[in-house]
Amino acid sequence: MTQTSQETVIGRITSVFGVKGWLKVFSYTDPKEGILDYRDWTLLLDGKRIPIKLEDGRRQGQGIVVRLKGIDDRDLARSYCGAEIRVPTEQLPELPEGEFYWHQLEGLEVITIGGECLGKVHHLLETGSNDVLVVRATPASIDQRERLIPYLPDQVVRDVDLPASRLVVEWDPEF
Numbered sequence: 050m051t052q053t054s055q056e057t058v059i060g061r062i063t064s065v066f067g068v069k070g071w072l073k074v075f076s077y078t079d080p081k082e083g084i085l086d087y088r089d090w091t092l093l094l095d096g097k098r099i100p101i102k103l104e105d106g107r108r109q110g111q112g113i114v115v116r117l118k119g120i121d122d123r124d125l126a127r128s129y130c131g132a133e134i135r136v137p138t139e140q141l142p143e144l145p146e147g148e149f150y151w152h153q154l155e156g157l158e159v160i161t162i163g164g165e166c167l168g169k170v171h172h173l174l175e176t177g178s179n180d181v182l183v184v185r186a187t188p189a190s191i192d193q194r195e196r197l198i199p200y201l202p203d204q205v206v207r208d209v210d211l212p213a214s215r216l217v218v219e220w221d222p223e224f
Contacts, residue, residue, distance in 0.1 A: 094132035
């Protein structure tokens with residue numbers, strides 16, 4: 050999930066499903082069905098913000114399909130494909146101590162336990178076994194390389210300090 054001002058992106062509409070206006074959704078929530086817990090969505094499509102209500106939704110194979118209020122045919126549904134799905138950030142549930150939303154990690158400066166700056170977290174990737182931090186160089190970095198660092202708390206990631214915008218890793222800068 051990524052955050053924009055006071056909203057967090059929780060998924061995107063990928064394609065139409067059937068002929069009655071249902072849409073396939075790629076959910077960024079964990080579990081995927083968590084996206085169905087939010088009823089008031091703001092869609093961002095081609096720079097336009099579209100407030101819309103989720104009427105119905107369910108798991109369909111590996112993905113999620115939804116019906117949005119006022120969308121009842123395939124052609125109208127198709128016009129929403131590609132839209133980001135956003136909800137107010139304050140609606141997200143509190144996480145247990147030591148757990149973070151992806152949007153909280155994006156933008157943090159990444160420092161080795163030896164004090165070397167590797168850059169900032171640009172985004173995260175979900176690989177199946179563990180999430181991966183994509184760290185891009187900044188002017189303060191020791192070099193201009195992009196690094197992929199496994200997000201493994203207590204193993205690789207030693208400290209996440211949100212107030213200081215810093216993430217400390219036990220990571221060899223040569224990797």
